[in-house]
Amino acid sequence: PDDAARAWAEEPGIEAEDVLLAVPRAALFVPQLALRVAFLPLRGLVWVVDEYRLVQRYESVFFSDDGTRGVLPTFGFQSGYGFSAGLSYFDTDLFDHDEELHLSARFGGRFLQRYEAAFEGAHVGGSALWLDLLARYESQPALYFYGLGDAGDLDGAAPAGGFDPRAGARATRYREDRVLGVVHIGGTFGDPGRPSVAEDVDGWERGTIVRLGASFVMNARDFGGESREYDEPSIEAVYDTARLPGFRGGSTSVEALATLIVDTRDNEGRPSRGAFVQLLGGGAVPGVDGPGWWHAGGEVSGWLDLSRGDRVLMLRAMMEGVVGDDADIPFSDLPRLGGPNRLRGYDDGRFRDKVAAMASVAYFYPVHEMVSGELFFDGGRVARTVGDALDVDAWHFGGGLGLVIGTEDDVLFRLEVSYGEAFLVTLSTSPFEAFDEREE
Known part of the structure; x- marks a missing residue:
């Protein structure tokens, strides 16, 4: 039959998009196949959850009728720490304008105990007011410490x-x-909420969110030798903690930071296009526990739709630095790399110094309606100066694969297997935003 009989609006052919993406699709075919095989048991679990409607049954008991309030079990796993679990209460429409309240308690793994209360409001009371509040107490009995800077491994017994x-x-x-x-x-x-190429009266393209304001972060920390037995020795058996600013006697700091966030992602949970940019600058207030220091950082992340919204390439780069006398900056406030948010394949806090730089690339592809496969590669370094931190020849690299389970609104959890310095497994709800790690 002719084209009219087929009712084609235009004669079909090879789209330019398919030609341009042929090479990257071919290059990623083998890793994608390996990932599908590796996570086949988990795909079976997803099928069971779907088949027996386990999520819907849980929500019918523990969620409100409109789904805005409920109680959720929380759980996680991180190599080097083990499993953690707890409970979380949420209310996602506290004052009828999508203000959110979260209350949680968590035990095990890296935590002896952890309690948190958080309020999030992008448009409090329907206004332009952005207000986020967080209060947390946590006891972590055995965090990693590998020294300061990027020096090689120590040899011999400690003096x-x-x-x-x-x-x-x-x-x-x-x-x-x-x-x-x-x-x-x-x-x-x-x-x-309403993406569009048109512009509203304020000149912002719809689909873009911009937040401009100030952030205040108070930390009160107390340190000591490890209080849970692991293979690694306690810090005082290897390092002179008197030379570690803030360790003896603890540290208290209040940071005041100007903050700018520009978010053009099509959605927060499973973005397929757009960008996320965060800039911060300020410092610790002098007189709280010393003369203070300057603190600045920036992150840029972008998502590129490779094919019809379900095969996505993510590119990310971040840098963070502090300026001040070494003796005035607590070691716990130094920028750091390692862990599920920054430089996967390395233990949490593996590297820390006055400047940290990192870049990452990840490829996401569909596995199930709520499940995406992930292939990622990270690189980064800490140093005393910006120039040394940007010396890519001296960077540390890691990569791996994972599964991300979530909706367009939120990431439910992420399972990742990575290798850099060692094979590590992480099950978490870690966000993409690098500077959320400052609150972790």
Whole structure:
């Protein structure tokens, strides 16, 4: 039959998009196949959840009728720490304008105990007011410490009094008890709920959210030797903790930071296009626990739709730095790399110094209605100066694969297997935003 009989609007052919993406699709075919095979048992579990409507049955008991309030079990796993579990209560429409309240308690894994209350409001009361509040207490009995800087591994037994923390790296553990308070306040502009190429009266393209304001972060920390037995020695058996600013006697700081966020993602949970940009600058308020220091950072992430919204390439780069006298900056406030948010394949807090730089690339593809496969590759370094941190020849690299389960609104959890310095497994609800790690 002719074209008219087929009722084609135009004669079909090969689209330019298919030609341009042929090479990257071919290059990613083998890793994608390996990922599908590796996570076949989990895909079976997803089928069981779907077949027997387990999520819907849970929601019918523990969620409100409109789904805005409920109680959720929380769980996680991180190599080097083990499993954690707890409960979380949420209300996602507290004052009828999508304000959110979250209350949670968590135990096990890296935590002896952790309690948190959080309020999130992008448009409080329907206004342009942006207000996020966070209060948390946590006791972490055995965090990793590998020394300061990017020196090589330490050799031999520790001398009397311990090594200088900048002399080299060796895996140790320490205890941290912390009280954290965070306030983000400012204005929210744009409307991410109705994407459009048109512009509203304020000149923002619909689908773009811009937040401009101030952030205040209070940290009160107390440190000590590890209080849970692991293979790694306690910190004081290897390092001279008297040379570690803030360790003896604890540290208290209040940071005041100007914050700018520009978010053009098509959605937060499973973005297929758009960008996320965050800039912050300010410092620790002098007189709280010393003369203070300057602190600045930036992150840029972008998502590229490779094919019809379900095969996505993500590119990400971040840098963070502090400026001040070494003795005035607590070691716990130094920028760091390692863990599920920054430089996967390395233990949490594996590297820390005055400047941290990192870049990442990830490819996402569909596995199930709510499940995406992930292939990722990270690289980064810490150093005392910006120039040294950007020396790519000296960067550390890691990569791996994973599964991301979630909706367009939120990531439910992420399972990742990575290798850099060692094989590591993480099950978490880690966000993409690099500077959320400052609150972790």
